[in-house]
Amino acid sequence: xxxxxxxxxxxxxxxxxxxxxxxxxxxxxxxxxxxxxxxxxxxxxxxxxxxxxxxxxxxxxxxxxxxxxxxxxxxxxxxxxxxxxxxxxxxxxxxxxxxxxxxxxxxxxxxxxxxxxxxxxxxxxxxxxxxxxxxxxxxxxxxxxxxxxxxxxxxxxxxxxxxxxxxxxxxxxxxxxxxxxxxxxxxxxxx
Numbered sequence: 001x002x003x004x005x006x007x008x009x010x011x012x013x014x015x016x017x018x019x020x021x022x023x024x025x026x027x028x029x030x031x032x033x034x035x036x037x038x039x040x041x042x043x044x045x046x047x048x049x050x051x052x053x054x055x056x057x058x059x060x061x062x063x064x065x066x067x068x069x070x071x072x073x074x075x076x077x078x079x080x081x082x083x084x085x086x087x088x089x090x091x092x093x094x095x096x097x098x099x100x101x102x103x104x105x106x107x108x109x110x111x112x113x114x115x116x117x118x119x120x121x122x123x124x125x126x127x128x129x130x131x132x133x134x135x136x137x138x139x140x141x142x143x144x145x146x147x148x149x150x151x152x153x154x155x156x157x158x159x160x161x162x163x164x165x166x167x168x169x170x171x172x173x174x175x176x177x178x179x180x181x182x183x184x185x186x187x188x189x190x191x
Contacts, residue, residue: 031072031190038065039079043087046080054158055165059124060173062101066108067115068181069190077101096135103127103134115178121171128163132156 042061065073081097132155140148
C-alpha cells in the first residue's frame with residue numbers, strides 16, 4: 001500500500017486557523033520563553049565550569065533570578081533542574097535537587113532588598129557549606145540520622161569547595177550581573 005500526501009493535506013482552513021488557541025497575553029508568553037531560556041543558560045554555564053571541582057554559577061544565578069525577577073523566575077530554576085535530570089538521569093540526588101535550590105530562592109526572596117555583593121557572597125558561601133547537609137535531609141526523613149550523616153560526611157570536602165567557590169564567584173560577579181539583568185528587565189518591560 002502506497003500513501004500519498006500533498007501539501008494541501010497540511011494546510012489549515014480559515015475556520016481551523018481561527019479556532020486555534022491564541023495566547024491570552026503576549027507578555028506572559030514572552031516571560032515563559034525568557035525563564036525557559038534563562039534556566040537553560042544556567043545549565044550551560046554550569047556545564048562550562050564542570051572541569052572545576054564543585055565550583056558552579058548556579059547559586060549566583062538563583063540569587064540573581066530571585067532578586068531581579070521575583071517569584072515567576074522560580075520557573076527558570078526548575079527548568080535548570082529539569083535539564084540536569086534530562087542529561088544526568090534520575091538518581092538519588094534528584095530528590096534533593098527538587099528542594100535545595102528552592103531553599104536558596106526562598107532565602108533570597110526574604111532578603112530581596114539587600115544589594116550588597118559581600119552580603120550575597122556570604123549567603124552563597126554559607127549555602128555552599130550547607131549544601132550537602134541540605135541534600136541529606138531527605139535521607140534523614142527516610143533512613144534516619146546515621147544515613148544522613150554518612151551522606152553529608154562523604155561530601156564535606158566538596159561542600160567546602162562549593163562554599164569557597166560561591167563566595168568568590170558571587171563577590172566578583174554579583175554587581176555587574178545584577179546591573180545587567182535589571183537593565184534588561186526594565187528595557188524589555190519583563191514582569
